[in-house]
Amino acid sequence: MSTIAFGSGPEESLEEVENPVNKLLRKERMPSIWCPGCGVGTTVNCFVRALEESHLDLDNVAVVSGIGCTGRVAGYIRLDSFHTTHGRPIPFATGLKLGNPDLKVVVYTGDGDLMAIGGNHFIHAARRNIDITVICVNNLTYGMTGGQVGPTTPRSAIAATAPYGAYEEPFNLPAVAESAGAVYVARWTVYHVRQLATAFKEALAKRGFSFVEVIAPCPTLYQRRNRLGDGLDALKYYKAKSIVKNGADTRTAEISFQSDIVVGKFVDRERPTVLDSMNKRLAESIGAGYVPYPLSEDDTMERPRMEEEDCGDH
């Protein structure tokens, strides 16, 4: 069994060590559909580690995906998992969370799913501050359908439907998330596995709409079509060109073709969630007759806080 695990000591034989990630994967469904060098699997590894360390009751964690390469994450994680329609994991997750606020609900989505077809849901979920975590694996293209141009494809990049190079302005996802109201916004690349796992942990612990963008390679389509090498070359690029700026103004975090990538934790703030606001308003209006909609038991507990130095040690 292959166990490429960060955390297992060099003195341990790889054959003897069960990768701690395995028990949260549907191994009977392996191998996955993801191409060699794809970044999605790396994010899953970091996410599962974050879950392991988060001390959440994992029976109460649900993963919701839309459609696309990243949309397949729900099918590989051994949790309650929902593989929904293209662009709509956020409204599904909204119903799931409001239906049972005890659930910890995570949306695992790609750039096209989140920001093209699902963009409206993204900004509205952030605005109303529904208590979910959204993880967006941004590989700058539509992988599942063959590498078409997307809403985050940098200008000049070649794509299947941009054979002369993309020319539209791409979305800067952290800026959209912050301006729409997200309470936690971070961006890392799949090179930053430790920071990414930490960001996932923080996002999971955050009460309200938390958002983590992960820049990830699509070697088969984006890298190859743009003559950028393979997955390893992408990691070298991330290593060389990422600039850690915790607290950066998200408006300065746009990405252009093979440019510097500003990474870090950009936003960490408090706002009442939609259920907080609803209960407050209805209690004021209806009065003593109103029985507050039950929130998560977790809401009364102290949530773990990450130390600053855990984050951004690149």
Added chain:
Amino acid sequence: MEQADPKGVLTGVHFLDGDHACCEGALAAGCRFVAGYPITPSTEVVERIAARIPQVGGIFIQMEDEIASSIAILGAAWAGKKSMTVTSGPGFSLMMEHVGLAVMTETPCVFINVQRGGPSTGLPTLPGQADMMQARWGSHGDYEIIALAPNSPQECFDLTVKAFNLSEQWRVPVFVMMDECVGHMTERVMIPSAEEISVYPRRFTTKKPGEYLPYAGGEDGVPEMVRAGDGYRIHVTGLTHDERGYPAMNAKAQEKLISRLVGKIRKNESSIRCIEEDQIDGADIAIISYGITSRVALHAVEMARDRGIKVGTLRLLVCWPFPESRIRELAPRVKAFVVPEMNYGQMVREVERNAAGRTKTILVPHAGGTVHDPKVILDAIMEAVR
């Protein structure tokens, strides 16, 4: 069946329009999650929901559009809630993809469609019955659903309760196909006591995690269900899947799944069937109608009977699945089926298909905007007996 939760039951005699009665039916049935987006002429349903549901322990959310509303209810269903969305006209068109997701994932949920004139923006404030085929076939792929058609505010209450029960029993999206007339007409509505209202409980499994197969159909073709958070770690997907719920994209898995999804409704049509017949035995002419048109047709039927014509009526309360075998039984016994509907021919196609040439089928079309003139229906009856 279980007794209704008294919290949601507004027992008593009320003077309500169909939209408000529909809201009360949902709450009586145990609906505790509603997502919607404002659209005429259905808006009064969610307006009343917004006022009422917080008082019975439920939640209403006005989503950013109908696409979001139609999938939020599926999320809530998997959280364990009975849920519905409400719409009209273009909003119904926007919801179609999630009708398919609900069918494929066997998610119990209710769609209320207060029909208006179409296509497109059409006649927002005026009635139509032209979404009947859309309810049946509007999402891509091959599937079966259940659709009901009330003809009064009382039935808006009764059939909304029934819609929730059918959705829980068969694990399909169920449509309440109202129309603007029924939605905005105010009449006496009697809401029984909670003890007198039966609700179908969710078909939760008693199997343990590991033994439970989320998509293995039972004897009636319907699998048992769990909720997110119950510890089963299920996977639910819109992809073709096997009994474990795992994607299985091949022709064999497709055949197995689709034949079960279609079969659980088709094979049980006679137990889902709900029709109302009057003087159909010995009739020369059978009027087949549904919704508000069935009440307009009654006037024509009375006039025809005054003229000595033997007219029977068959009203569809459940339109889908269509009562095919009943039409086949009646076809050789009547001179004609006369089908008035507020469209240019939708349910009439089912009548004609099942009549299979053994009797005449006469459509009395109406483009919508108002109800039929009963004289036009009478003319069709007179023509049919000639």
